[in-house]
Amino acid sequence: MNEMDKLESILPEWLETSRLQSADGTVATYIPELSKAPQDLLGIQIMDKSGRAVSAGDTDFSFTLQSISKVFTLILALMDHGEDAVFSKVGKEPTGDNFNSMMKLELIQPAIPFNPLINAGAIVVSSLIKGDTAEHKSARILEFFRELAANPELDYDLGVYHSESETGHLNRSMAYFLLDKGILQGKVEEVLDVYFRHCSVKVNCADLARMALVMANNGTDPLTGKSLIPKRYVQIAKSFMITCGMYNGSGEFAIGAGMPAKSGVSGGILTFVPGRFGIGVVGPALNPKGNSIAGVDLIERLSREFEWSLF
Numbered sequence: 035m036n037e038m039d040k041l042e043s044i045l046p047e048w049l050e051t052s053r054l055q056s057a058d059g060t061v062a063t064y065i066p067e068l069s070k071a072p073q074d075l076l077g078i079q080i081m082d083k084s085g086r087a088v089s090a091g092d093t094d095f096s097f098t099l100q101s102i103s104k105v106f107t108l109i110l111a112l113m114d115h116g117e118d119a120v121f122s123k124v125g126k127e128p129t130g131d132n133f134n135s136m137m138k139l140e141l142i143q144p145a146i147p148f149n150p151l152i153n154a155g156a157i158v159v160s161s162l163i164k165g166d167t168a169e170h171k172s173a174r175i176l177e178f179f180r181e182l183a184a185n186p187e188l189d190y191d192l193g194v195y196h197s198e199s200e201t202g203h204l205n206r207s208m209a210y211f212l213l214d215k216g217i218l219q220g221k222v223e224e225v226l227d228v229y230f231r232h233c234s235v236k237v238n239c240a241d242l243a244r245m246a247l248v249m250a251n252n253g254t255d256p257l258t259g260k261s262l263i264p265k266r267y268v269q270i271a272k273s274f275m276i277t278c279g280m281y282n283g284s285g286e287f288a289i290g291a292g293m294p295a296k297s298g299v300s301g302g303i304l305t306f307v308p309g310r311f312g313i314g315v316v317g318p319a320l321n322p323k324g325n326s327i328a329g330v331d332l333i334e335r336l337s338r339e340f341e342w343s344l345f
């Protein structure tokens with residue numbers, strides 16, 4: 035039996051076992067609109083390079099990209115400006131602090147955020163996206179996400195966008211701090227608008243799996259043959275995903291699953307097996323590190339069974 039056939043036969047049962055973990059997790063509430071997601075929801079789709087997809091659970095559920103979007107805005111900023119310009123404004127190291135922490139920014143000179151996947155770093159990256167206006171920048175990002183997901187219908191969840199835009203005081207204060215330090219340039223409210231918008235792009239597991247498949251295939255969509263990301267930038271993004279893609283649970287996930295991954299507070303996880311599979315998962319109940327509790331359980335068990343770890 036090949037791997038996809040085996041996945042097809044075991045996935046529904048394995049998913050139901052992992053789903054039980056959801057009871058021990060917590061759905062994010064700090065963006066009020068996110069708190070509406072069902073606690074015990076879990077879905078997964080795995081896609082191979084021929085386009086064959088295997089899925090189980092609540093794959094119809096739509097959720098927002100949140101932090102997962104940061105991987106792709108980083109890539110777009112790299113495509114817009116190159117490595118030297120981007121990494122003069124944002125660092126390359128894990129922090130050990132929470133994703134929304136400002137703590138270290140005050141202690142380091144210059145106040146360059148540690149990496150592009152924490153909020154401060156991702157806000158700086160949003161300021162680097164080319165475009166004449168905030169609308170133009172957001173339109174370029176959305177178009178890029180649509181191409182990666184091969185889904186021209188991708189759009190914002192305006193409820194989540196407004197909910198975060200109205201309550202994102204911490205992100206707002208971080209952005210003004212970075213303006214004061216000269217790291218952020220331009221109109222802060224416009225930069226924040228670009229940031230909140232790309233976090234609020236609505237996807238399902240199939241969209242995530244397809245985006246992940248492009249990453250798994252070094253930036254080329256294997257189904258269309260179209261090159262969407264230069265290989266070097268996939269390599270950079272992949273390194274960040276391994277070292278800081280799962281918040282402060284990244285080390286644990288590297289040991290448990292050994293796959294590049296990025297999670298978001300909505301409970302989404304985009305992960306992949308390089309050269310082979312793109313995987314999209316959603317499970318809104320989060321563990322104490324902020325990653326989908328049932329999603330992590332399922333990915334780690336699959337990785338062990340199929341020996342997907344890179345290490």
Ligand code: GLU
Nearest residue numbers: 100101133153233298299
């Ligand atoms: N939009 C969210 C925020 O800035 C993203 C956080 C996340 O998914 O980690 O708080």
